[in-house]
Amino acid sequence: MGAVRRHEPRLLIYSQDGLGLGHMRRTSLLAAEFLRQVPGASALTLSDSPLGQYFSTAPGHDFLKLPSIRKSGPGEWEAVSLSASFRDVLGLRRRLIATAVREFDPDILLVDHMPHGAMGELVPALRKLRGHRAHVVLGLRDIIDDPGVVRRRWTAEGAYEALEEFYDEVLVYGSSDVLDVASEYAWPQGPSQRLAYAGYVCGRPHPRARRLAVVSDGCAEGNGRARQDPMRPPTVVVVAGGGADAHPMMAGVLDAAEAVHEETGARFELVTGPFMPREKVAELRRRSKQLPMTDLRRRVHGRGRVARADLVVSMAGYNTTIELLNDGTPALLVPRSGPSAEQRIRASLFAQRGWVHWLDPDLLGSSAVADAIVGALSTPLSPAVGTDLGGRTTAVARLTSHLESWPKLELEPVGT
Structure with a gap:
């Protein structure tokens, strides 16, 4: 009793x-x-x-x-x-x-x-x-x-x-x-x-997410989907979670943005997160203004923009990664380099299963980042396991x- x-x-x-x-x-x-x-x-x-x-x-x-x-x-x-x-x-x-x-x-x-x-x-x-x-x-x-x-x-x-x-x-x-x-x-x-x-x-899939799979128990059963309008220039959304240590990833994307745009026509929306130091945000904003294909902001205005992106470039934190799988949004993960190996391990294990693309954070040169983004835009992913979501x-x-x-x-x- x-x-x-x-x-x-x-x-x-x-x-x-x-x-x-x-x-x-x-x-x-x-x-x-x-x-x-x-x-x-x-x-x-x-x-x-x-x-x-x-x-x-x-x-x-x-x-x-x-x-x-x-x-x-x-x-x-x-x-x-x-x-x-x-x-x-x-x-x-x-x-x-x-x-x-x-x-x-x-x-x-x-x-x-x-x-x-x-x-x-x-x-x-x-x-x-x-x-x-x-x-x-x-x-x-x-x-x-x-x-x-x-x-x-x-x-x-x-x-x-x-x-x-x-x-x-x-x-x-x-x-x-x-x-x-x-x-x-x-x-x-x-x-x-x-x-x-x-x-x-994870939370509920975003209602605007373009999923190929049905929804079960509040979470999507898969994350593979194709671009709905291949003639439209792709949208790449770059997110950083809190953003405290995301400056290297953001800077690498800005270095690569012009080359990616020339090859694919892609436009970039970068969201620094609330914890990125203000001086780092100011530096990225100055650089972004010099690139007409990029737009930078501190916080995302509505999760729908992320859910409907043709590609999300993100760090490999648990929450962000799982919600990308849940929404069925193609993702290129760039884990933090340290002090913990958690994100690197997650990105590697999930990529082995075909759920995400990933780029080693030690390879953030402009050519490597551009190649990774172009490859991720053109390479389909496999569905994630629905019951695990x-x-x-x-x-x-x-x-x-x-x-x-x-x-x-x-x-x-x-x-x-």
């Missing part, structure tokens, strides 16, 4: 990675789906993004802002805005997290990406939840970093111990056919047995199954 419920169902999400939009987008999608599946519930996200509540969200969802920090290298962190020492900022974050866990009293704690939190900041709160009624879940994208780096850092920082000691379940936002998480990252036997693959988490509903259905005293709903498919 389940514990007596003291309040409405509550989901608490811990999300740490403040200078990217992918984690924020993914956790916002999961919170909204939780509230759809459990009407009248509450969802609270602990996040350190400088943008705060960047994405629109559902009634019942709110954010608690932590002081922002960023990763400067493997196992190395620094404060983003405060002049205080990192030690002081980390201590403040640790206390805020523990207080939020105690006062919000969640039924489910969903930890995004880091089982122990940045530099172990989550461990005190996890210890307080032991023996508590809360169901503690780690939500993890399938590709974290180079396996050797992950094994060394997780061993040094106590992540494996946290995984084994505190978590009831692990949900992988990905596919075992792409990467076997337990094997690649050398997980202990206990957590390996509590691991389930939910599929890739239903992670949003699958993951949340597993979460809500632990709300024993809350009535289950007969849910309609999300997006058609």
Whole structure:
């Protein structure tokens, strides 16, 4: 018999990675789906993004802002805005997290990406939840970093111990056919047995996306499509997610734009993202104004422009990549060069399956970029696996199954 419920169902999400939009987008999608599946519930996200509540969200969802920090290298962190020492900022974050866990009293704690939190900041709160009624879940994208780096850092920082000691379940936002998480990252036997693959988490396909495949469970079943009007000059949209480290990719595209335009007639729309430093944006804008085939802006005006592009050139972050697959938009991925190998691994593995094109970030000379863009405009891609794109509903259905005293709903498919 389940514990007596003291309040409405509550989901608490811990999300740490403040200078990217992918984690924020993914956790916002999961919170909204939780509230759809459990009407009248509450969802609270602990996040350190400088943008705060960047994405629109559902009634019942709110954010608690932590002081922002960023990763400067493997196992190395620094404060983003405060002049205080990192030690002081980390201590403040640790206390805020523990207080939020105690006062919000969640039924489910969903930890995004880091089982122990940045530099172990989550461990005190996890210890307080032991023996508590809360169901503690780690939500993890399938590709974290180079396996050797992950094994060394997780061993040094106590992540494996946290995984084994505190978590009831692990949900992988990905596919075992792409990467076997337990094997690649050398997980202990206990957590390996509590691991389930939910599929890739994405939103609804954009209504203007020109897909060849049907829609299933709110996500497109394929990403291969041909240009609808081969006589029209192609549109290449260049996006950078948050954009904090996207300047080399953007500069490489501008170097190649004139040559691509001469060969294909393509026009370029570049979106720098909100985190690109202003001086870098100003430099790219000056260069773009000298190229009549390019238009540069800070933020995208409507996802439909991306969904209907003939080609999207993008970094290889999880969220951007999966939504491109979901919309069926041909993509050329240019992963960041470091400090993490995550994007390079994702781009390579997805390209091996014919889902995307990719260009090594060490090859950003104008000729190499131009050849890659021209090749991507003329080479069809293979459909992505449809069932692997239903992670949003699958993951949340597993979460809500632990709300024993809350009535289950007969849910309609999300997006058609």
